[in-house]
Amino acid sequence: MGSVSVTTASTVAVLVVAVITIQKILTFRKLRHIPGPSLAGFTRLWLLRHSFGGQIELVLADASRKYGPLVRVGPTELVTSDPDALRKVLAFRSRYRRSDWFAAFQFDPVHDNVFSQWDDKLHQRRRAKLAIGYSRKENDDLEQSIDKNIDNVIHLLESKYLSTANLYKPVDLARILHYFTIDLIWDIAFGTVLGDVRDDHDNISFIASIKTALPMFALMGVYPSILKIFATPLFSWLLPSNKDITGLGKVMGVAKEVVAERFGTDKVDRRDIMGSFIRHGLTQKEAETESTLQLLAGSDTTGGALRIILPYVFTNPRVYTTLLAELSSSSLSNPVRDSEARKLPYLQAVIREGFRICPPAANQAYRDTPEGSDTLCGYHIPAETKVGYNLSGMMEDPKLWGEDAKVFRPERWLTGTPEEIRKMEANVYLVFGHGKWSCLGKKIAQSALNKTIVQLL
Numbered sequence: 217m218g219s220v221s222v223t224t225a226s227t228v229a230v231l232v233v234a235v236i237t238i239q240k241i242l243t244f245r246k247l248r249h250i251p252g253p254s255l256a257g258f259t260r261l262w263l264l265r266h267s268f269g270g271q272i273e274l275v276l277a278d279a280s281r282k283y284g285p286l287v288r289v290g291p292t293e294l295v296t297s298d299p300d301a302l303r304k305v306l307a308f309r310s311r312y313r314r315s316d317w318f319a320a321f322q323f324d325p326v327h328d329n330v331f332s333q334w335d336d337k338l339h340q341r342r343r344a345k346l347a348i349g350y351s352r353k354e355n356d357d358l359e360q361s362i363d364k365n366i367d368n369v370i371h372l373l374e375s376k377y378l379s380t381a382n383l384y385k386p387v388d389l390a391r392i393l394h395y396f397t398i399d400l401i402w403d404i405a406f407g408t409v410l411g412d413v414r415d416d417h418d419n420i421s422f423i424a425s426i427k428t429a430l431p432m433f434a435l436m437g438v439y440p441s442i443l444k445i446f447a448t449p450l451f452s453w454l455l456p457s458n459k460d461i462t463g464l465g466k467v468m469g470v471a472k473e474v475v476a477e478r479f480g481t482d483k484v485d486r487r488d489i490m491g492s493f494i495r496h497g498l499t500q501k502e503a504e505t506e507s508t509l510q511l512l513a514g515s516d517t518t519g520g521a522l523r524i525i526l527p528y529v530f531t532n533p534r535v536y537t538t539l540l541a542e543l544s545s546s547s548l549s550n551p552v553r554d555s556e557a558r559k560l561p562y563l564q565a566v567i568r569e570g571f572r573i574c575p576p577a578a579n580q581a582y583r584d585t586p587e588g589s590d591t592l593c594g595y596h597i598p599a600e601t602k603v604g605y606n607l608s609g610m611m612e613d614p615k616l617w618g619e620d621a622k623v624f625r626p627e628r629w630l631t632g633t634p635e636e637i638r639k640m641e642a643n644v645y646l647v648f649g650h651g652k653w654s655c656l657g658k659k660i661a662q663s664a665l666n667k668t669i670v671q672l673l
């Protein structure tokens with residue numbers, strides 16, 4: 217009896233292994249015509265290793281140099297560094313769909329936000345309710361809010377780091393700029409003061425908790441189905457909760473409180489982003505998730521852009537003096553208005569070059585190929601293949617930017633025909649996505665960058 221059950225168990229095990237092996241071989245064959253590292257064709261462990269290592273952008277740039285504009289990076293995953301192919305995937309009329317990669321950003325296990333919403337129709341419906349609030353048309357205080365938060369940075373630098381008593385005190389400007397963007401987006405999203413810059417401190421351990429969560433995001437980005445396990449009662453305690461006193465959970469708790477004031481009998485109606493969301497039909501729960509998302513989507517990206525651009529400016533005497541000369545020869549208000557800063561050609565060249573040299577949000581963000589297959593970069597793409605961004609590969613491609621593509625040289629934006637410049641702009645703004653899923657906070661981010669760089673200099 218015992219030997220019969222051992223034989224049955226062994227037969228089942230052999231059959232399972234055989235089925236898995238056949239499945240792997242069939243999956244491998246489906247995309248074997250697309251070049252890429254050989255291990256990546258068989259297992260997502262290749263992706264996981266590089267995502268965990270924090271070097272994925274460099275690895276993907278390298279892969280696009282080696283294998284071309286379309287690279288296989290997983291059994292069913294491709295990334296493209298070809299701007300036309302990416303625009304085709306992301307276009308308004310594209311039949312591609314968000315893949316389960318986006319599920320990693322559903323920080324509330326029950327309620328989707330606009331970024332985690334996978335269903336195309338529901339996403340478009342939600343996006344339509346948010347678009348006016350993000351467009352600044354119903355957000356009268358946005359510029360004042362940016363000005364106020366920049367003033368806090370300048371006050372901190374002058375009082376704590378540049379006063380005569382502390383003349384040689386070293387300053388970690390990258391950290392302060394991160395505090396600044398967290399404070400700013402907090403102010404825009406909730407209309408209250410967080411005070412990271414004021415206190416020169418990560419008050420709710422937001423930066424620390426995002427850093428701790430990064431390996432988890434990397435894991436869920438490669439194996440999204442893991443999120444389903446976290447949503448079960450056994451593991452749900454591991455997800456952020458609005459009762460937490462730090463991190464994303466704390467942000468969710470504040471969102472709940474602040475949004476509650478905008479609903480009910482004594483509700484407050486303001487002309488800010490949240491007010492606009494609610495006027496355009498967001499429910500209380502939806503307003504909570506969207507306000508929380510703003511902090512996640514807006515603070516590290518805009519902070520990252522400042523932390524890229526400013527060191528390039530400060531360590532490059534030609535760029536620094538040219539930018540200062542442009543600022544001092546232009547008649548600008550103090551604080552500078554966004555509309556004035558947008559007209560400064562060298563400043564705009566510096567910002568675009570910063571986006572290009574190190575895209576602030578370089579995720580793969582895969583889309584699923586629609587039924588009936590497609591063709592990208594001359595390759596046949598079968599249905600259900602995942603196609604994602606390879607921005608780092610795109611932004612250092614000599615065919616798009618010239619032989620000195622790896623050099624930070626804002627002047628490249630000031631020479632060339634209007635048609636060439638227009639093409640370069642269209643390509644560099646892919647750092648904000650494109651089409652039906654493009655960044656909703658683009659104008660807010662651009663305004664913050666324009667004003668902050670001018671005021672700090």
Ligand code: HEM
Nearest residue numbers: 330331513514517518576577647648649653655656657661
């Ligand atoms: C330099 C700064 C920023 C960069 C580079 C950036 C980049 C991006 C990218 C690439 C996407 C689209 C991803 C996709 O293909 O699905 C995106 C989406 C989004 N971003 Fe940004 N972002 C920035 C700042 C902001 C800010 C400041 C906010 C809010 C205050 C924000 C809010 C959003 C939202 C809500 C979405 C989701 C749009 C949708 O799903 O329809 N972003 N961002």
